[in-house]
Amino acid sequence: MERNLTLPIDGATARELRVSDILFLTGTIFTARDEAHLLMLEAQESGKDIPFDPSQMALFHCGPVVSRQNGGWKVIAAGPTTSIRMELFEDKYLETFRPPIIIGKGGMGDRTQTALESVGAVYTHYTGGAGALAAKRIESVEGVEWLEELGMPEAAWLFKVKDFGPLLVTMDSAGGNLYKDLESAVAGNIKAIMERIDAT
Amino acid sequence: MGSMTIQEALLAALKQATTVLPQDVVNALQAARARETSSMGVAQLDAILENVAIARDGSIPMCQDTGIQTFFVEAGVHSPFLKDLKGWIGDAVIQATTTVPLRPNTVDPFTGVNPGDNSGRFMPVINWELVDGDNVVVSVLPKGGGSENMSALKMLAPGVGMVGIKKAVVEHVVSCRGWPCPPTILGVGIGGGADIAMKLGKKAVLREIGSQHADKAAAALERELLELINMTGVGPMGVGGETTCLAVHVEYAHRHPASLPLGILVQCWADRRARVRLNADGIAEVMS
Numbered sequence: 001m002e003r004n005l006t007l008p009i010d011g012a013t014a015r016e017l018r019v020s021d022i023l024f025l026t027g028t029i030f031t032a033r034d035e036a037h038l039l040m041l042e043a044q045e046s047g048k049d050i051p052f053d054p055s056q057m058a059l060f061h062c063g064p065v066v067s068r069q070n071g072g073w074k075v076i077a078a079g080p081t082t083s084i085r086m087e088l089f090e091d092k093y094l095e096t097f098r099p100p101i102i103i104g105k106g107g108m109g110d111r112t113q114t115a116l117e118s119v120g121a122v123y124t125h126y127t128g129g130a131g132a133l134a135a136k137r138i139e140s141v142e143g144v145e146w147l148e149e150l151g152m153p154e155a156a157w158l159f160k161v162k163d164f165g166p167l168l169v170t171m172d173s174a175g176g177n178l179y180k181d182l183e184s185a186v187a188g189n190i191k192a193i194m195e196r197i198d199a200t
Numbered sequence: 201m202g203s204m205t206i207q208e209a210l211l212a213a214l215k216q217a218t219t220v221l222p223q224d225v226v227n228a229l230q231a232a233r234a235r236e237t238s239s240m241g242v243a244q245l246d247a248i249l250e251n252v253a254i255a256r257d258g259s260i261p262m263c264q265d266t267g268i269q270t271f272f273v274e275a276g277v278h279s280p281f282l283k284d285l286k287g288w289i290g291d292a293v294i295q296a297t298t299t300v301p302l303r304p305n306t307v308d309p310f311t312g313v314n315p316g317d318n319s320g321r322f323m324p325v326i327n328w329e330l331v332d333g334d335n336v337v338v339s340v341l342p343k344g345g346g347s348e349n350m351s352a353l354k355m356l357a358p359g360v361g362m363v364g365i366k367k368a369v370v371e372h373v374v375s376c377r378g379w380p381c382p383p384t385i386l387g388v389g390i391g392g393g394a395d396i397a398m399k400l401g402k403k404a405v406l407r408e409i410g411s412q413h414a415d416k417a418a419a420a421l422e423r424e425l426l427e428l429i430n431m432t433g434v435g436p437m438g439v440g441g442e443t444t445c446l447a448v449h450v451e452y453a454h455r456h457p458a459s460l461p462l463g464i465l466v467q468c469w470a471d472r473r474a475r476v477r478l479n480a481d482g483i484a485e486v487m488s
Binding site: 020022062063064065067076077078079081082084105106107125127128129130131132133134135136151152153166168170178179182185186189190192193194196197198200 | 240243244247248250251252254255258260261262263264265266301302303304305307314316344346349363366367370371374377378379381424428431432433434435437438439440468469470
């Protein structure tokens, strides 16, 4: 089902989302890759304030190209990065900061799946490399955190977006997982391929 | 394009590679779109093609990961510019980081410090090959990190033969799922040694889609691997579909009798490349 959602969304709405839904988001999303995940978790543990509220936004696995223009920022390209790198700490991050929607590419592992179920969140897939398309749907940069320490790709950027998508839900809070379904189909194909190679 | 200095041509090539997907890749993506049967796969290919058009029309990077700037130089031994070329390439990358712009991607592995201009130890990467004559051809391949992370070296037992090579490549592609941003271009390097197999594979990525290896056996392996990989069903971006791979390019070297190195170099759909030719008279042009 295609759904246009305006952030923030409530817990019930997030729990309704299912694998194969296609989302278009309007509102504020923030970027965080490996370093921003670690920094935010460490800050939280040592009792420091996080300068924005992730539970009201969508988390975007992205290291954008942003350029300074007329004293402000302009997003040049902002496609998703490979999400599986964040598998190391995404479960803890979800439980700590509770963003209802993750945007990334390539899917995540079992630990994240379990956390999505307990928190009531979804993982959505955005077309990898579609950096120019994504930038077109970003209306403005609302802020950036930890730019000095982390550099442009790893900093946390807050983007105001309109109709940001299409985002395909591939992991949901009810245990739905498109990658698992696909894995069994591919495993069947592999068997036939290996037999064919042996026959040559 | 008209006549340029080498500095202008290197900058133009970096801009072109980053913003305009070569026509052979666009054609291959369109052909993949036309034969795709999975609706989710179609949605991925449509988004890629729309993204490519936006990047081209707006002269903006097609992907936010503008890569590690990787150069292959065929240096004519009689060119008068060989001593300056390394400096010019390095300067062009630093300048392009601001003007294109490129994402500052180079990071010190010990300190984590990013110099902010894509410079650094052994950066940009330059591969040199000496050739006859007085011309220089510089190919640039901005290589994204997501697909590079999926590249692999397998040191196979020679006894597994070509059957073992085919199985290892297919198994590897499946294990990569959607992570390298398929549909991909695969560079498959065989023989030489561990480093040679990887380098041959990366160089093979530079070839145009639709071209085939001059050696008949290598060309046959390219065709067969492509067909086998596209039977897996991994599909565009790993969400399922007909096209997992746009092209397989094989390159090989003779090997040690005890070794069968297999380099699998994975290139995402954003197969960005451009070439510059520098003549002995100092006139340069961007070739593709």
